Amino acid sequence: MSNIREVARLAGVSVATVSRALSHPEKVAPATLEKVQAAIAELDYRPNMLARNFRQARAFAIVVLVPDLSNSFFATVIRAIEDRAQQRGYVVLLGDTRDSRVRERSCLRLVETRLADGVIQLSPHATAHPDRDEILCVYACGCENTPAPSVRIDNVRAARTVVEHLLALGHRRIGVISGLRDNPHSRDRLKGYKQALRAAGLAFEPSWVAEGDFTLASGLEAARRLLARREARPTALFCMNDEMAIGALRAAKTLGLEVPKQLSVTGFDDIRYAPYTDPPLTTVAQPAEAMGRAAADLLLDRIEQRAGDNELVVLPFEFIVRGSTGPAPG
Amino acid sequence: MSNIREVARLAGVSVATVSRALSHPEKVAPATLEKVQAAIAELDYRPNMLARNFRQARAFAIVVLVPDLSNSFFATVIRAIEDRAQQRGYVVLLGDTRDSRVRERSCLRLVETRLADGVIQLSPHATAHPDRDEILCVYACGCENTPAPSVRIDNVRAARTVVEHLLALGHRRIGVISGLRDNPHSRDRLKGYKQALRAAGLAFEPSWVAEGDFTLASGLEAARRLLARREARPTALFCMNDEMAIGALRAAKTLGLEVPKQLSVTGFDDIRYAPYTDPPLTTVAQPAEAMGRAAADLLLDRIEQRAGDNELVVLPFEFIVRGSTGPAPG
DNA sequence: GGCCCTAATGTAAACGGTTACACCGCGCTT
């Protein structure tokens, strides 16, 4: 495989000139540029990026830490990140942590060993790693107390909006299918739920909160538990993501409950499958693509030292009413 | 940031010894090893992988080309690839091509420029690139005529199995919702469809094939077209992936057709949402995880020159009957 | 005791780029 020296020899110039021709073409005379390009074409030369990156002490790579790649929402965010990163000359390394601490650790090692220049976290693990502060890290799906450079929506307000919608439809017994109790997203969204209740003069009833873990199966299970109660069964379920809402819809179906006639269900995220559930899911659309792009820009700006001072990006969400919510039954 | 020389100085040995202590610990005396490790701990030294990779002329990275990351099936395959790659000391670069040729090209450039050691393709684009032969490439979701190192299921037989199931249920008018007509997967699966028809003594009716592009929306559209016909409306729809099947279910619902009573629908892939559709989707389960792992192993073995000779891995599929198929209506 | 073999370590040359610095020649200014 040819290298820069061969190109230089063939073009009759020095290696420095070839290097400049590639990296700073404006600094070399047009005639020279042409000779160099001819030589490059002739040899089918491709610069060795391994060498370039090594010399520049930059990997031109970022790693994205995702709790679960096969969740459609995260996949969309990552797509946007990848897209933007590529535009700016970076490559993205995949780090599916599966919510495991050791996997996460081993991904962070990538930046410690210089294989990556920074990290984008898709989960809002607030728990700082001891040496985390030396690592450039941006949170793409932040929460109220997610540390500095991060992008998020106002989860509290979004949750409140959803619950206000249900209240306006006359629902008084609104069950919650939550993510893991100590997950920051769960906390924020529960906060919004409580705010809406309080504003409506209703008391918060802890037994109406069923804990899941953001998966389809856990949503189904949680819904079963909530709907099992004979007395005072919830007439609406506020689910903290779409996957669990889809699970809840399934539970309703197997219990013979008609949605939205007998039970309203709401989701969160607006994943691509949301308009295709039966009935289509009322949900909060997070601007997944915009969040990905913004997070990528935030991180890359910091890597390239053009650290903008606007370190917290809060993007607007959209509340989308579809068919899964309706007036509270009789 | 400390480097190998500082470690050597602190440990009172040469850089070569430090290097060996890290890469070939069995080659250094236990006492020396200890000194080196102490120095490493003291300085909190992390070897610079950029330098190591450069020196070894290896990136220890593979890129995976995926047509659409937010498709749940691909996401699962990638997860498995990432998992296996990490086990074997490699990192995975994400290449979401969005079915664009230029994006694909630019990803291949990564291996030409040495930033990656090989490629795993998730789409079976048979169209060889001019210089593709210099690039280590493995196909993870192959077809009948996918070139050499590849893993796949027997798409033809799987499709035939599905259609035989529908025939056994008494269906005689079986519509097809296909992927793009020239997509190899579409071809294989259509072939299986035809085989089943022929075996049952039925004629193939081209107008019962509606072309989609594997997306939810295209499935909905295609189903609308097929179900719009007054005379001889299909009683079953064979969809070439789950996403389009979900679209078809939606179409049926909006047209007031009951599934499976009036219309049977089948999918392909068994994505995680398949058991949660209404009714749950009858489909072909591709062993997504196994496919990912196998593809990773195939590629890494070749990168490491331990090229196994079993270059074509054909994994078993599973046909899963759920609620979306039933006897043909009266 | 000399020889040979081996294990452990050190020396220094790569790897393929980038870039600071030196240099050269030309045109413009004064």
Next chain:
DNA sequence: AAGCGCGGTGTAACCGTTTACATTAGGGCC
């Protein structure tokens, strides 16, 4: 005409490892 500035180019050092080869020491064998 001398000096200056500047655009274009070349020389060579440098980035942090790995590793071929040289060197050394020690142990076993005759």
